[in-house]
Amino acid sequence: MGDLHLPNISDGEDKSSPLKNRIRKNYRHIRKWAKRTETNCFRIYDRDIKEYPLAIDFYDGRFCVHYFSSMGDDEPRQDLYEAAVEALSSLFGAREESIYWRTRIRREKTEQYEKVNEEKEFFTVVEYGVKFRVNLLDYLDTGLFLDHRETRRLVASMAKGKRLLNLFAYTCSFSVHAAMAGAAFTKSVDLSNTYTAWGRENFLLNGLPSQNHPIVRADCLKFIDEEIDSRVLYDLIVIDPPTLSRSKKMDQFFDVQLDHSMFLSKALRLLAPGGTLFFSTNARKFKLDQEALEGCSVIDISQKTIPLDFHDAKIHRCWKINQF
Ligand SMILES: C[S@@+](CC[C@H](N)C(=O)[O-])C[C@H]1O[C@@H](n2cnc3c(N)ncnc32)[C@H](O)[C@@H]1O
Numbered sequence: 127m128g129d130l131h132l133p134n135i136s137d138g139e140d141k142s143s144p145l146k147n148r149i150r151k152n153y154r155h156i157r158k159w160a161k162r163t164e165t166n167c168f169r170i171y172d173r174d175i176k177e178y179p180l181a182i183d184f185y186d187g188r189f190c191v192h193y194f195s196s197m198g199d200d201e202p203r204q205d206l207y208e209a210a211v212e213a214l215s216s217l218f219g220a221r222e223e224s225i226y227w228r229t230r231i232r233r234e235k236t237e238q239y240e241k242v243n244e245e246k247e248f249f250t251v252v253e254y255g256v257k258f259r260v261n262l263l264d265y266l267d268t269g270l271f272l273d274h275r276e277t278r279r280l281v282a283s284m285a286k287g288k289r290l291l292n293l294f295a296y297t298c299s300f301s302v303h304a305a306m307a308g309a310a311f312t313k314s315v316d317l318s319n320t321y322t323a324w325g326r327e328n329f330l331l332n333g334l335p336s337q338n339h340p341i342v343r344a345d346c347l348k349f350i351d352e353e354i355d356s357r358v359l360y361d362l363i364v365i366d367p368p369t370l371s372r373s374k375k376m377d378q379f380f381d382v383q384l385d386h387s388m389f390l391s392k393a394l395r396l397l398a399p400g401g402t403l404f405f406s407t408n409a410r411k412f413k414l415d416q417e418a419l420e421g422c423s424v425i426d427i428s429q430k431t432i433p434l435d436f437h438d439a440k441i442h443r444c445w446k447i448n449q450f
Contacts, residue, residue, distance in 0.1 A: 130166045130252060131187060132157050137216050145171070145178045146213040153184070153217070156435045167251040167260070169272060172437040180210060183272060186251045188224045189214055190262050200229050226262035250331065254279055256306050257331045258299060259324060269297045269324060273441045274366070274406070277431040281364060281404060282307035288361035291315075291353075291396060293346045298325030300364045301341075305334045313360075315342045315349050317375055345376045350392045359398040365390070369409040382407050387418030394422070394449060406431075406444040414445060423448045 135150055153170045160168055171182040173194065180202070181192040191210055193202040202210075207227075214220040247263045253275055260269040278300055281290070285304035292301045295314035302325075305312050316322050322343045329339055342349065346367070367389075371380040390405060397403055416424060425446045432439060 130161070130164060132160055132166060133187070133218055135217050140216065143209060143213060144175055145180075145209050146217060148174050149182065149213055150217055152435065159434065164255040165253050165275075167253055167258075167270060167272060168275075168433070169435040172435070174437060178206065178209065180206070182210070182214070183268075185260055185262060185268070186249065187218070187220075188226065188249070188262055189218075189220055190226050190228060190268060192228045195229055202227070202229075253299075254282075254303070256303055257328070258297070258302070259327050259331060265320075267296075270299055271296070273433065273436050274299070274431070275433045277404065277406065277427075277442075277444055278303040280427075280431065281362060284362060284402065285309040289359070289398070290362040290364065291360040292364045293350070293393070294365065294367040295325060295341070296321050296366075298328050298341060300366075301325070301339060302328045302332060302334065304362070305329065305339055306332055309362075310338065312339045313342065314340070315344050315346050317343065317345055317371075317373060319343055345373075347376065347378055347380060347389070350389065350396070354392060354395050358396070359401070360396055361398050361401045363393055363397060363401070363403040364406075365393060365403065366406040369407065382409050383412055387415040390447070391418055394419075394447070397449060399449075401448070403447040404444065405447060406442055408442050410440055412443060414443075419447060421450055423450065 135153060141147060149171045156168050156170065160166060166186045168184055169181060170184045171180060173179055173181055179194040179196065183190040211222060211225060214225055248259050248261050250257050251260050251270065253270065258270045262268055281300055282303040286308035287310050290301060290304045290309050290312040292298065292312060292314040295301060295316045298314040301312040301314045314325055316325070322341045325341050326336070329336060367380065367382050369382050393403060427446050428443045429439070431444045432441060
């Protein structure tokens with residue numbers, strides 16, 4: 127590939143805005159890494175300065191700005207909005223229409239994964255040389271959770287010739303990385319038609335054959351019982367569920383804190399001897415039930431899997447689980 131557009135910053139080093147200074151510094155650092163690794167989607171600002179409660183992600187020259195509301199307000203204050211637009215336009219020449227705003231108000235009870243717009247603004251980004259469709263406008267999330275970049279790479283590094291099961295697969299990013307790294311077989315399971323279709327596109331985009339990479343639209347809670355009955359085994363299993371999930375398509379409510387031990391002990395029955403299970407959650411107050419994993423080696427790999435552009439050590443937690 128080698129033709130990623132990662133602009134050079136030449137804004138005359140204007141030091142008047144702390145936000146601009148920090149973005150410039152962060153971007154210069156990550157740009158070197160991005161060029162080397164063939165990646166054009168990454169975080170360029172991560173709530174580094176208290177007065178600017180934003181996270182800004184660069185997606186091939188477009189920007190996704192998350193506003194972290196503490197007061198329950200949906201929209202950022204006007205001065206904050208203007209500071210971000212000014213910083214991005216002077217550093218990158220960004221136009222207002224290439225800056226997409228998101229607000230992150232703490233979600234209650236059930237997680238919503240519904241559409242927020244109908245524009246269908248898809249475009250392609252590259253992560254470690256692998257392509258993904260993203261959309262910064264129409265859905266609550268972009269199609270690629272950037273905080274799991276290193277987790278995907280870790281799974282991919284173990285995937286050659288292996289069989290992978292990806293539960294709560296969203297747009298199949300773990301499976302596509304594993305397939306590109308030579309996985310013999312991947313199966314991705316998600317409840318949403320939108321995301322399974324999106325996942326299929328991600329496979330196609332990378333020229334991967336569909337016959338060895340099925341994508342199943344199903345409730346993982348039911349699917350796991352059926353898969354145990356069918357006696358298939360996997361060398362690698364990835365489980366990255368939502369914190370809470372309830373949908374008309376599901377029979378049961380899923381709460382990662384209450385249900386993970388039951389779910390993980392079932393998943394372990396699908397693990398081939400010598401296989402590895404990766405379990406991750408974004409739930410901040412989550413406590414792993416170690417007792418339910420008796421007879422397993424459980425290694426907390428959270429620190430290792432937080433990418434260098436993410437400055438919030440608690441963005442996700444992740445464990446590598448092996449059976450003795
Ligand atoms: C946090 S996202 C998973 C992120 C994904 N692992 C990744 O790395 O991109 C949660 C996903 O779980 C799916 N989901 C929620 N409840 C589900 C269920 N009961 N069965 C299957 N998928 C479910 C949602 O549709 C969504 O795609």
